[in-house]
Amino acid sequence: MNRPISFMQSFKNYLHKHAVIISFGVGLIITVGLLTYLILNFIWINGSVHGKSMQPNFYNGDRVIVSPHSPVQRGDIVVVDPPGTTQNKFFLKRVIGLPNETISSKDDTTYINDHSIDEPYLDPYKARLAPNQLLTKNYNLKALFGIHKIPANKYFVMGDNRRQSADSRTFGPVAKNRIIGVVKVRYWPLNRFKIY
Template identity: 45%
Template sequence: MNSFTREMFSWFKSIVVALVLLYICRSFLFVPTIVHGESMMPNLQDGNRLIVSKVGSIHRFDEITFKAPDENANYVKRVIGLPGDTISMKNDVLYVNGRSYKESYLNPNRKTGVNLTEDFTLKDLTGKSKVPPNSLFVLGDNRTNSKDSRYFGFISKNAVIGKVEVRFWPFNEMEVMK
């Protein structure tokens, strides 16, 4: 082989290896996604670009992306209920398994003085008293403008694409999510 052929073959191998690594990363490790809509404001805004991890466990209050049960889209919402949890909202206070939670991530939306979330129990919304096995109950942070489990019910864990790990766009709002 002449030097030009060797150089081209070397470039070809490098490109193939890079494409294989990219495929493995996107299929099994992480995927980029875009926020559409205002349901997670002010924490996530329409047009934000995110890195979503496909590995690891999902915990209460994690932001996740999942296949929407009511349309051909992906949603980003916050996990409120895990399998076996009881959930209720009373006077704008979240109760999970009888314990109240402050939901400090809603503080920017609370400045209006109006209750963000109407009172409900899981039984009222879904007919079930607990989150079923392999299911999650999710809510948007912009509670007055979010299509979430209050409307479409539980989501299957199989519908989850992954957990939001990083916002990388816009650059001035780049952050590792808590």
């Protein structure tokens, strides 16, 4: 006479028959979870945008992923711990000037080492200005800080919304160790997803 198999016995039989598949599935879930955690917290930093200083390219509430190990180049969007702050208040800015360069702005044109650079990301704001209005007030390093060049290992960063940005024109060039990382992806909102 056959005895009925208990639920526990049939569950053990199932686990025994499918042990490899179950082990693989559990291992895959743990691995994906661990890698996601490491990428978002150690290799890449997940953050959100606050304020208007990078409009119209970044808006309040945009979500970005930042690489803390990428080299910093002109035009990069970076997360900065600005000099003189102790509140863990990070800024999102664009790298304009590199170490040992001169930088100035005249009549809404930025000059690096006395050569004009193209800044197409400013075009939306410039298009809305009345004639003879400047988006970026004229400046040079000598007038701002009494120096001729951006110091070694420092970067001149600015917000794209030049009229509403506290940036290197205010707090000076930023040391490399105060640049938290380079923005690589804007993933939110989804309709403005972009890889940089």
